[in-house]
Amino acid sequence: MKEYETNQGSGHTNNESNSPVGLIFDVQRYSIHDGPGIRTTVFFKGCPLRCWWCHNPEGIDPVKELMYFEYKCMRCGDCAKVCPTGAIEFKGKPRIFRPLCTACGNCSDACPAGALRLVGKEYTVEELMKEIEKDVLYFDNSGGGVTFSGGEPLFQADFLLEVLKECKNRYIHKALDTAGFASREVLASAMGYVDLFLYDLKLIDEKEHIKYTGVSNTLIKENLRFLVDSGRAQDVILRFPVIPGITDTPDNVDDMAEFISNLRGLREINLLPFHDVSEKYHRLDREYLMTVRKSPPQEKLLEIKEKFESIGLRVKI
Numbered sequence: 001m002k003e004y005e006t007n008q009g010s011g012h013t014n015n016e017s018n019s020p021v022g023l024i025f026d027v028q029r030y031s032i033h034d035g036p037g038i039r040t041t042v043f044f045k046g047c048p049l050r051c052w053w054c055h056n057p058e059g060i061d062p063v064k065e066l067m068y069f070e071y072k073c074m075r076c077g078d079c080a081k082v083c084p085t086g087a088i089e090f091k092g093k094p095r096i097f098r099p100l101c102t103a104c105g106n107c108s109d110a111c112p113a114g115a116l117r118l119v120g121k122e123y124t125v126e127e128l129m130k131e132i133e134k135d136v137l138y139f140d141n142s143g144g145g146v147t148f149s150g151g152e153p154l155f156q157a158d159f160l161l162e163v164l165k166e167c168k169n170r171y172i173h174k175a176l177d178t179a180g181f182a183s184r185e186v187l188a189s190a191m192g193y194v195d196l197f198l199y200d201l202k203l204i205d206e207k208e209h210i211k212y213t214g215v216s217n218t219l220i221k222e223n224l225r226f227l228v229d230s231g232r233a234q235d236v237i238l239r240f241p242v243i244p245g246i247t248d249t250p251d252n253v254d255d256m257a258e259f260i261s262n263l264r265g266l267r268e269i270n271l272l273p274f275h276d277v278s279e280k281y282h283r284l285d286r287e288y289l290m291t292v293r294k295s296p297p298q299e300k301l302l303e304i305k306e307k308f309e310s311i312g313l314r315v316k317i
Contacts, residue, residue, distance in 0.1 A: 022159035025059055025119050025151070027131050030138070035196055036174035037144025040135045042128065043152040044160070045120050048181050050214035052289040053243050055277050059151030064120035066096055072115035073114035079107035079116055098285060100191070125162045132172065145173025149164040149200070154182035154190065164193035177239075180220040187223050196272075197236045199224060201245055204255035212246055225263065233265025238313075240304075241272045244292045248300055253307055262310045268314040271301055 026043040034041045046062030047054075054060060057066060073093055080090035087100035088107055094116070108116040123131075132146050139145050146167060153160045153176060167174045175196040180187070201224070202217075203209040209217040227236055240256065242248050260266055273295050281288040305315045 012151050013316055014241070017152070019125055020162055022123050022125075022128065022156050023062060023064070023120050024123050024128065024164070031147065034147035034149065034177060035145065036173070037142035038138040039144045039147050039175070041140075041147045041149050041177075042132070042163075043081060044153040044156050046155040047150055047152040047179075048155060049152070049179055050117070052212050052246070053239075053241065053274055053277075054306075055275070055280075057277070057280050057284055057286055058119045058149065061157065062151075064101065064105075064118055064215065065098075065102060065284065066093060066108065067117045067280075068096065068285075069115045069117065069118050072113045074113045076112065078110045078112065082106045096285060100171050106262070119123070122314040124266055125166055126160070128160055128163055129166050129170070132167070133170070136137055136172070139172060143173075143306045145175065145195070147162070147175040147177055149177035149198075152177055152179055152181065154186055157182070157186045157189070161189055161193070164190060164244065168193050180200060180223040181215055182219075182223070182224065184226065184302060186224065191230065191232065195235065197227060197232070198239055199227070199236050200239045201256060201260075202241055202243075204259055205252065208246075208252070216242075221259070228263045228265055233263065234267060236266060238269040240270055240308075241274065242296050242301060242304060243274045244294070244296050244300075245275060248296055248304065253304055257307055260308075260313070266317070267315065271304060271317045273301060 023045040025045045025129070026040060028043070029043040031039045031041040031262045043059055045059055047060050050060065054267045058065070061082065070093065075093060077090040079094050080088040083106060084104060085102055087102045089097065103118060105118045108118045148160060154259070164174055167196060173195050175198055176190065176194045179200045180193040202213060206217055209215070227233065237258065275290070275295050276293045278288045278290070301317050307317065308315045
């Protein structure tokens with residue numbers, strides 16, 4: 001993927017106010033693993049990566065889409081009756097013809113059991129700020145704040161930047177959970193408003209990275225160097241997804257440790273153990289490429305932890 005494609009989903013403009021509008025697929029309250037204190041995590045829709053193990057597949061495409069929860073379905077057929085494009089065929093249970101779906105929301109509104117959910121909601125900057133500010137008391141009492149995740153927040157760069165500015169104006173701590181696959185200009189524009197970067201590193205070998213994520217890691221590594229060289233190393237927590245047979249190999253862990261050791265000032269890395277989310281892919285009618293279903297054993301996590309500790313990093317699992 002070319003560099004100019006990294007922030008195509010920058011959001012769109014509200015014609016009345018001429019301000020950017022963002023597409024969000026979840027606002028999760030009382031998060032305690034996405035930065036310091038009690039946090040509200042805002043999940044942006046759209047990501048340029050296609051990681052085989054992605055835990056939030058509903059955040060990949062930068063458009064609204066339907067999720068079908070079969071265990072909730074009452075088999076009433078109301079969804080097919082109200083679909084204006086004939087995108088739902090009902091034969092014992094709904095079948096969604098996704099190329100015909102316009103994500104109008106009629107079916108999810110009509111579903112009495114909540115078996116169909118329209119994923120993705122448009123927010124203006126002020127609307128999202130109202131959601132974030134509901135938790136200000138928790139932020140103040142715990143030293144928390146808001147974390148922007150996804151998907152990839154930098155994929156909606158214009159909208160993200162305006163929300164970051166508003167959070168800064170209101171003295172709210174801001175963390176950015178990013179894969180770092182964005183143009184240098186986009187990253188630089190956000191840097192002055194982000195207090196903490198949660199920066200994903202997955203694979204060091206470029207061919208392996210392309211195979212399992214769909215994109216080169218050159219830009220990702222260069223952007224991390226840029227953050228470090230800009231004096232922001234102390235504001236970066238690395239995140240390493242531990243994926244059995246893919247990222248947890250001795251070669252990748254050793255190469256990762258060597259790469260990080262050459263970036264002075266980085267202090268902490270979080271290990272994120274794989275867990276099976278195949279059911280989410282089923283709900284989206286999307287292929288799940290992972291054949292592994294089990295989380296990595298504790299022994300493997302401790303082995304990787306010791307490796308990163310040996311280069312002076314604080315490690316959390």
